[in-house]
Amino acid sequence: xxxxxxxxxxxxxxxxxxxxxxxxxxxxxxxxxxxxxxxxxxxxxxxxxxxxxxxxxxxxxxxxxxxxxxxxxxxxxxxxxxxxxxxxxxxxxxxxxxxxxxxxxxxxxxxxxxxxxxxxxxxxxxxxxxxxxxxxxxxxxxxxxxxxxxxxxxxxxxxxxxxxx
Numbered sequence: 331x332x333x334x335x336x337x338x339x340x341x342x343x344x345x346x347x348x349x350x351x352x353x354x355x356x357x358x359x360x361x362x363x364x365x366x367x368x369x370x371x372x373x374x375x376x377x378x379x380x381x382x383x384x385x386x387x388x389x390x391x392x393x394x395x396x397x398x399x400x401x402x403x404x405x406x407x408x409x410x411x412x413x414x415x416x417x418x419x420x421x422x423x424x425x426x427x428x429x430x431x432x433x434x435x436x437x438x439x440x441x442x443x444x445x446x447x448x449x450x451x452x453x454x455x456x457x458x459x460x461x462x463x464x465x466x467x468x469x470x471x472x473x474x475x476x477x478x479x480x481x482x483x484x485x486x487x488x489x490x491x492x493x494x495x
Contacts, residue, residue: 336370337374340374340376341376341381344388345384345385345387345388346388347363348363348384348385348388348389349388349391349392351448352388352389352390352391352392352448352451352472353395353448354396354449360476364476364479364483365479365480365490367480367483368381368479368481368482368483368484368487369484369491370483372483372484372487378481378484381480382477382480385476385480386469389468389472389476390465390468393468393472394451394465396451396455397451397455398455399455400451400452400455400456401455401456401458404456408452421449422449422453422456425446425449426453426456428440429454434459435467437454437459437464437468437471438467438471440471441468441475442471442475442478450468451468
């Protein structure tokens with residue numbers, strides 16, 4: 331079904347899915363979606379660099395939504411959106427501590443760590459990290475992550491398709 335939607339909507343669908351994935355919505359795991367996007371791009375006439383650039387922009391926008399909610403809404407918004415899960419709070423706290431210790435570069439590093447990469451917008455917002463730092467360091471990490479996963483799908487598309495077909 332995703333293949334059919336991709337052929338119909340192309341990069342619009344890619345942007346929407348990546349935006350949702352960076353908002354940490356359930357059902358959008360980057361480790362599956364991004365390589366699939368690379369495979370789809372390889373099988374179409376769409377551009378790999380354009381797709382990666384769009385995915386970075388969509389990732390930044392999704393991240394900014396969560397960052398903004400936590401920046402202006404603080405703890406009450408975080409609890410309303412993400413609940414009181416001890417495991418989740420522990421992950422947020424680890425991100426918080428790492429960002430405090432490493433400053434902006436900690437944000438970029440966390441952006442390439444599975445499970446932590448999408449929730450890092452929460453402690454960045456709660457810490458009231460300056461938006462220009464948030465965008466700059468996030469863009470660096472998001473670019474590295476998205477480029478690696480989409481390119482892997484793109485360059486290994488024939489191998490991937492032969493395994494699933």
